[in-house]
Amino acid sequence: MKEKYLDLLAQKYDTEEKVVTEIINLEAILDLPKGTEHFVSDLHGEYQAFQHVLRNGSGKVKEKIRDIFKQELSEEQINEFAALVYYPEEKLQLIRDGFNNKQELNEWYENMIDRMIQLISYASSKYTRTKLRKALPKQFVYIIEELLYKNNEFTNKKHYYSTIVQKVISLGQADKLIIGLSYTTQQLVVDHLHVVGDIYDRGPEPDKIMEALINYHSVDIQWGNHDVLWIGAYSGSKVCLANIIRICARYDNLDIIEDVYGINLRPLLNLAEKYYGDNPAFRPKRPSDRLSEQEVLQITKIHQAIAMIQFKLEMPIIKRRPSFNMSNRLLLEKVDYGKSEIMIQGKKYKLDNTCFATVNPEQPDQLLEEEKQVMNKLLFSVQHSEKLARHMDFLIKKGTLYLRYNGNLLIHGCVPVDEKGKMEKMVIDNKTYAGRELFDIFESYLRQAFRNPEETDDLATDMVWYLWTGEYSSLFGKREMTTFERYFIKDKETHKEGKNPYYYLREKEEICRAILEEFDLDPDQGRIINGHTPVKEIDGENPVKANGKMIVIDGGFSKAYQSTTGIAGYTLLYNSFGMQLVAHQHFSSKEDVLRNGNDVLSVKRLVDEELERKKVLETNMGEKLLQEINMLNGLMRYRYMK
Numbered sequence: 001m002k003e004k005y006l007d008l009l010a011q012k013y014d015t016e017e018k019v020v021t022e023i024i025n026l027e028a029i030l031d032l033p034k035g036t037e038h039f040v041s042d043l044h045g046e047y048q049a050f051q052h053v054l055r056n057g058s059g060k061v062k063e064k065i066r067d068i069f070k071q072e073l074s075e076e077q078i079n080e081f082a083a084l085v086y087y088p089e090e091k092l093q094l095i096r097d098g099f100n101n102k103q104e105l106n107e108w109y110e111n112m113i114d115r116m117i118q119l120i121s122y123a124s125s126k127y128t129r130t131k132l133r134k135a136l137p138k139q140f141v142y143i144i145e146e147l148l149y150k151n152n153e154f155t156n157k158k159h160y161y162s163t164i165v166q167k168v169i170s171l172g173q174a175d176k177l178i179i180g181l182s183y184t185t186q187q188l189v190v191d192h193l194h195v196v197g198d199i200y201d202r203g204p205e206p207d208k209i210m211e212a213l214i215n216y217h218s219v220d221i222q223w224g225n226h227d228v229l230w231i232g233a234y235s236g237s238k239v240c241l242a243n244i245i246r247i248c249a250r251y252d253n254l255d256i257i258e259d260v261y262g263i264n265l266r267p268l269l270n271l272a273e274k275y276y277g278d279n280p281a282f283r284p285k286r287p288s289d290r291l292s293e294q295e296v297l298q299i300t301k302i303h304q305a306i307a308m309i310q311f312k313l314e315m316p317i318i319k320r321r322p323s324f325n326m327s328n329r330l331l332l333e334k335v336d337y338g339k340s341e342i343m344i345q346g347k348k349y350k351l352d353n354t355c356f357a358t359v360n361p362e363q364p365d366q367l368l369e370e371e372k373q374v375m376n377k378l379l380f381s382v383q384h385s386e387k388l389a390r391h392m393d394f395l396i397k398k399g400t401l402y403l404r405y406n407g408n409l410l411i412h413g414c415v416p417v418d419e420k421g422k423m424e425k426m427v428i429d430n431k432t433y434a435g436r437e438l439f440d441i442f443e444s445y446l447r448q449a450f451r452n453p454e455e456t457d458d459l460a461t462d463m464v465w466y467l468w469t470g471e472y473s474s475l476f477g478k479r480e481m482t483t484f485e486r487y488f489i490k491d492k493e494t495h496k497e498g499k500n501p502y503y504y505l506r507e508k509e510e511i512c513r514a515i516l517e518e519f520d521l522d523p524d525q526g527r528i529i530n531g532h533t534p535v536k537e538i539d540g541e542n543p544v545k546a547n548g549k550m551i552v553i554d555g556g557f558s559k560a561y562q563s564t565t566g567i568a569g570y571t572l573l574y575n576s577f578g579m580q581l582v583a584h585q586h587f588s589s590k591e592d593v594l595r596n597g598n599d600v601l602s603v604k605r606l607v608d609e610e611l612e613r614k615k616v617l618e619t620n621m622g623e624k625l626l627q628e629i630n631m632l633n634g635l636m637r638y639r640y641m642k
């Protein structure tokens with residue numbers, strides 16, 4: 001077996017020199033400082049704000065510009081330069097419009113190209129030349145390398161370089177070069193991106209975020225509860241599908257379903273028009289000015305129709321899966337339809353804003369024939385949307401339920417524990433799981449559901465819905481989801497969703513250490529990185545918990561939640577010098593950055609400083625490279641050193 005493998009390897013490295021070169025190359029990489037990891041979470045469809053954080057590398061781009069140019073450029077010029085690197089196409093347009101003389105513009109080009117080359121040279125100092133080359137715009141690699149490796153000490157060469165730049169300008173290529181250099185800079189400041197869940201729901205453009213991630217140079221995703229809801233819908237779960245449409249209606253985002261993913265809502269609208277009227281509890285949350293009263297009414301009707309379908313669809317699942325332990329959510333059975341009341345935990349509540357026209361009180365879990373047909377059509381449409389297929393494929397390919405990366409544990413929600421901090425157990429298919437094993441079995445069910453989209457009611461598909469809303473789901477982390485109560489009961493007491501004890505126990509170092517150990521990570525070195533719960537900076541909450549073992553970075557991108565956090569949330573950077581938490585102020589708009597240089601105010605907070613600069617050798621990637629080196633050494637002995 002081993003020899004066969006080495007023979008295969010020898011096809012790629014077919015000369016002694018090739019093997020030696022690769023070994024030396026890999027050894028050199030191991031000795032370089034580790035690349036910068038960038039952590040973001042809870043993007044919730046806010047593409048513009050996300051783009052900004054991505055393009056400015058949570059402040060890294062400006063930091064590098066400042067490092068090099070603080071002596072020669074004013075703060076205003078630094079902001080201008082940074083805006084150019086973030087949004088080169090638009091900024092160039094503005095700059096060009098500002099010049100009325102070609103000569104001056106050309107001087108500006110020459111200056112700018114020179115500065116950008118300096119910036120790239122600085123930002124790439126911890127990479128090999130090969131890696132830098134891969135990040136350069138393809139059509140300009142030769143030119144940029146000539147400019148990069150110039151040596152100003154030999155002034156006779158200066159003329160040569162100036163000639164190159166002037167040629168680029170006179171041939172009308174300056175804009176393209178600057179744009180290419182800007183994207184290279186963005187790529188160099190962040191080596192790898194982690195998205196700690198919740199790309200979808202609430203905001204208007206999750207699809208654009210997906211496209212940006214698909215095009216990003218290096219990324220992994222830890223699924224959030226909202227992401228698995230979309231995966232569930234695509235995998236055949238009708239209840240997940242009802243949920244995503246309900247949330248889109250609630251946030252006035254039905255465009256995503258109809259226009260972006262091409263899913264026909266007409267059958268649902270017809271049903272909605274037939275059975276529902278206006279209802280204050282179901283009006284969209286942030287109706288925009290672009291909506292007419294008629295459109296608001298339409299959305300309100302769709303919202304009710306799909307919410308009622310959702311409540312009905314939940315019931316058979318709860319009944320066929322006793323281990324989900326959700327029988328208290330069989331709410332439609334607890335309603336007194338005559339009196340419009342409900343009994344919850346022994347207490348009677350009045351129901352308001354009800355819309356039970358399609359409910360048969362004798363059999364409240366029964367869908368009308370029309371409702372069934374609507375759901376079948378919707379599911380067909382969802383499973384045949386090419387764009388959705390591409391996005392869901394990517395989520396599955398790059399995503400996991402949790403990730404161990406460079407010694408840290410990345411999870412969107414929580415590790416379900418009891419009050420004492422012991423991992424909660426769940427019985428699935430007659431076997432008991434807890435801790436890491438529970439995560440692994442959840443993930444394998446999700447993948448199974450995705451592989452079998454034609455199965456709509458099997459355990460795997462039901463399990464995806466459980467991940468959205470179940471008590472021991474690592475993504476949800478709450479006792480129950482009180483959607484029904486939020487729509488129909490005034491008393492806010494019933495809206496509470498009791499959190500898993502994890503959310504107060506994670507303040508304790510020993511709990512976090514135990515979790516890290518459960519995931520086979522070194523508790524002295526590792527940390528847990530969490531998303532999901534907005535950090536209420538307003539109330540003095542600290543995102544760094546448990547003596548630094550726990551970092552909560554809910555990005556707070558979601559506009560709907562910014563009033564509860566007081567800021568626009570956090571992102572995290574982890575480079576060879578240590579970890580830095582970045583607090584972002586509310587993002588106004590791209591135009592504001594472009595015109596006024598008003599970058600989001602990002603305040604850095606040091607989480608931890610490495611005593612010695614961390615090298616690639618000490619990372620996940622380093623481990624892989626070491627294995628490769630070992631194999632190449634093996635090949636060397638086997639083939640060439642006889």
Ligand SMILES: O=P(O)(O)OC[C@H]1O[C@](O)(COP(=O)(O)O)[C@@H](O)[C@@H]1O
Nearest residue numbers: 198225226250478481482483497532
């Ligand atoms: O803010 P909305 O639209 O009422 O949604 C509230 C629901 O969202 C959830 O908070 C889940 O979403 P998050 O993962 O963003 O917290 C549920 O627990 C809750 O019922």
Ligand SMILES: [Mn+2]
Nearest residue numbers: 198224225532
């Ligand atoms: Mn979440």
